Amino acid sequence: MTDVLNVRDLNVSFALHESEVHAVRELGFDLRQGETLAVVGESGSGKSQSFLAIMGLLAKNGRATGSARMGDVELVGMAPGKLDAYRGKDIAMIFQDPMTSLNPSLKVKTQLAEVLVKHQGYSLDKAIKESIAMLDRVGIPAPERRANAYPHELSGGMRQRVMIAMALLCRPKILIADEPTTALDVTVQAQMLDLFKELTNDFGTALVMITHNLGVVAGLADRMMVMYGGRAVETGTVDELFYDPRHPYTLGLLSSTPNPESRARRLNPISGLPPSLEHLPEGCSFNPRCAFRFDRCLVERPPLEPVGEGQRRKACFYEGPLVAEERSA
Amino acid sequence: MSAVEPNVPGSAPLLRIENLKKTFSIPTTLFRKPLTLTALEDINFTVEKGETLGIVGESGCGKSTLGRCILQLISPDEGKVLWLGQDLTELKPEEMRKRRQDLQIIFQDPLASLNPRMTVGEIISDPLRTLRPDLSRTERRARIIRMMEAVGLLPEMINRYPHEFSGGQAQRIGIARALITEPKLIVCDEPVSALDVSIQAQILNLLSELKDEFGLTLVFISHDLSVVRHVSDRILVLYLGRIAELASGEMLYTDPKHPYTRALLTAVPIPDPKRARMRDVEELMGEVPSPINPPSGCHFRTRCRYAIEKCAAIIPPLEEIPGGRLVACHRWKEID
Numbered sequence: 267m268t269d270v271l272n273v274r275d276l277n278v279s280f281a282l283h284e285s286e287v288h289a290v291r292e293l294g295f296d297l298r299q300g301e302t303l304a305v306v307g308e309s310g311s312g313k314s315q316s317f318l319a320i321m322g323l324l325a326k327n328g329r330a331t332g333s334a335r336m337g338d339v340e341l342v343g344m345a346p347g348k349l350d351a352y353r354g355k356d357i358a359m360i361f362q363d364p365m366t367s368l369n370p371s372l373k374v375k376t377q378l379a380e381v382l383v384k385h386q387g388y389s390l391d392k393a394i395k396e397s398i399a400m401l402d403r404v405g406i407p408a409p410e411r412r413a414n415a416y417p418h419e420l421s422g423g424m425r426q427r428v429m430i431a432m433a434l435l436c437r438p439k440i441l442i443a444d445e446p447t448t449a450l451d452v453t454v455q456a457q458m459l460d461l462f463k464e465l466t467n468d469f470g471t472a473l474v475m476i477t478h479n480l481g482v483v484a485g486l487a488d489r490m491m492v493m494y495g496g497r498a499v500e501t502g503t504v505d506e507l508f509y510d511p512r513h514p515y516t517l518g519l520l521s522s523t524p525n526p527e528s529r530a531r532r533l534n535p536i537s538g539l540p541p542s543l544e545h546l547p548e549g550c551s552f553n554p555r556c557a558f559r560f561d562r563c564l565v566e567r568p569p570l571e572p573v574g575e576g577q578r579r580k581a582c583f584y585e586g587p588l589v590a591e592e593r594s595a
Numbered sequence: 596m597s598a599v600e601p602n603v604p605g606s607a608p609l610l611r612i613e614n615l616k617k618t619f620s621i622p623t624t625l626f627r628k629p630l631t632l633t634a635l636e637d638i639n640f641t642v643e644k645g646e647t648l649g650i651v652g653e654s655g656c657g658k659s660t661l662g663r664c665i666l667q668l669i670s671p672d673e674g675k676v677l678w679l680g681q682d683l684t685e686l687k688p689e690e691m692r693k694r695r696q697d698l699q700i701i702f703q704d705p706l707a708s709l710n711p712r713m714t715v716g717e718i719i720s721d722p723l724r725t726l727r728p729d730l731s732r733t734e735r736r737a738r739i740i741r742m743m744e745a746v747g748l749l750p751e752m753i754n755r756y757p758h759e760f761s762g763g764q765a766q767r768i769g770i771a772r773a774l775i776t777e778p779k780l781i782v783c784d785e786p787v788s789a790l791d792v793s794i795q796a797q798i799l800n801l802l803s804e805l806k807d808e809f810g811l812t813l814v815f816i817s818h819d820l821s822v823v824r825h826v827s828d829r830i831l832v833l834y835l836g837r838i839a840e841l842a843s844g845e846m847l848y849t850d851p852k853h854p855y856t857r858a859l860l861t862a863v864p865i866p867d868p869k870r871a872r873m874r875d876v877e878e879l880m881g882e883v884p885s886p887i888n889p890p891s892g893c894h895f896r897t898r899c900r901y902a903i904e905k906c907a908a909i910i911p912p913l914e915e916i917p918g919g920r921l922v923a924c925h926r927w928k929e930i931d
Contacts, residue, residue, distance in 0.1 A: 457878060533799060
């Protein structure tokens with residue numbers, strides 16, 4: 267399968283008053299055509315900032331270095347004017363709160379049609395027709411009527427569908443979704459996840475799903491990347507990581523997640539708190555919370571290295587079996 | 596309502612809610628009549644001593660309003676909130692204040708619910724100022740320290756301010772504040788929703804430890820069905836202000852009766868890829884209707900695949916069915 271995105275040595279930092287905070291460090295991964303990659307981590311893990319950097323959407327004090335190549339096109343460091351030729355066309359991004367991404371003073375159809383007029387050179391009429399077809403495609407009932415609505419007139423689920431429609435108008439190769447279902451009710455979330463599955467299948471779009479919800483990952487993704495303290499700590503297929511995690515943090519996340527199908531008496535949380543990016547621990551960032559740490563972890567940082575023959579990787583020195591109590595198979 | 600067992604003196608449940616109703620008035624334009632939003636109606640249930648009752652539902656179902664009605668933080672329009680047989684809605688403010696020793700609450704947003712200008716010690720002991728003014732300084736301090744230790748905060752943090760704490764630690768402070776009056780019942784309103792997964796598990800374990808240690812009864816409100824399953828003995832499912840179903844956690848999750856409960860459960864993502872791929876999602880169409888203008892009859896009928904004409908005409912009563920459970924559906928037997 268061909269890669270649609272190759273990220274190497276991506277670093278993101280933010281300039282503060284007197285210091286610099288490193289939000290993402292030495293991130294590298296490949297995204298394959300049509301696959302769904304889940305990027306999992308807790309607040310401050312760098313999962314959102316990595317992709318904002320790739321999209322050229324960092325805050326003013328943010329700086330990205332390294333490489334994110336979409337075929338022959340290098341996205342990191344590209345001037346915003348040039349980026350606009352690709353953003354929304356080849357690579358699109360949607361966010362948790364659609365209301366903050368939609369323009370409240372423009373009708374839905376105007377916002378959608380603009381994308382096609384700009385990127386595909388469609389006439390306004392043709393663009394509006396195409397937009398309405400796409401609203402229909404993402405499951406919006408009475409799309410002609412909804413196209414004439416303003417964003418505030420739509421429910422949360424509808425707005426997220428509008429965002430998805432807008433993101434897919436130009437049939438992008440890559441869709442990045444940053445916690446797209448977190449603000450939605452669980453029944454609406456289920457509808458959205460189904461829609462993502464269907465659309466990525468039909469359009470062959472590669473989907474990056476940024477989320478903290480392992481339930482969402484299990485139902486949707488092919489591969490996953492777990493981030494901690496600004497770095498990738500484990501990558502592999504969803505089955506590999508769920509059924510045979512090799513990084514203690516991945517194991518900790520899984521053991522912290524309640525399963526609605528089986529009621530364990532106790533969860534096995536990870537002790538302690540996520541690190542502050544300004545004061546990352548020496549050695550492995552996870553070491554203060556890790557039950558498997560040994561001397562080396564305190565002084566040396568484990569690189570992200572292949573595990574066995576396959577494609578999976580982990581950043582951990584510990585080679586023994588990871589066993590948590592009450593882990594169900 | 597047939598569901599309510601007779602009130603035998605001496606065996607009164609810790610908390611009994613009877614025919615509770617709460618409406619809010621929504622102002623429209625200047626000369627128009629305000630709209631009425633019915634947040635809760637026909638709410639009947641009991642909470643037994645020592646149990647954890649989970650309350651689940653989607654946005655706008657009235658779960659938080661219900662929690663606040665139990666504590667009399669908002670007064671219901673109709674109905675009774677019986678605490679050990681005594682109706683809290685009838686109490687004078689002064690009497691209610693005394694009762695608050697027994698009934699406490701933990702909020703969702705831990706940092707927003709803590710006064711930023713008070714130290715941790717002041718925050719935790721704040722309820723004692725009004726509820727236990729008789730305690731001496733040393734007694735009060737001893738209690739603060741005991742609570743901080745119980746919730747896993749270091750006693751030397753006593754003079755710090757909330758902004759120095761993470762979300763998980765702030766929630767521990769909120770829990771310590773709720774515990775310091777030695778309450779019998781705590782309403783937990785989405786206590787872990789704002790927390791990261793690893794921290795969420797810590798707080799859930801803490802709540803269950805504290806429940807055993809202090810003999811607490813919990814009312815646990817959440818939109819997260821996995822979390823509710825994990826903590827609850829019995830679970831109440833709300834839909835647009837009415838009870839859809841009430842059953843033990845085990846029964847509800849393995850054998851749901853109400854079509855809404857069924858759909859809700861199949862919508863919960865399962866953190867297990869193989870199970871997730873095998874699963875049949877009973878997808879619900881559309882979204883929750885507006886509580887300002889809810890559907891006639893059964894509120895759920897507009898999204899229900901089993902709805903018939905009767906469902907639009909008649910509100911299904913909350914029926915007691917075998918297993919000590921309650922369900923409000925005309926057709927639960929047929930579709931079972």
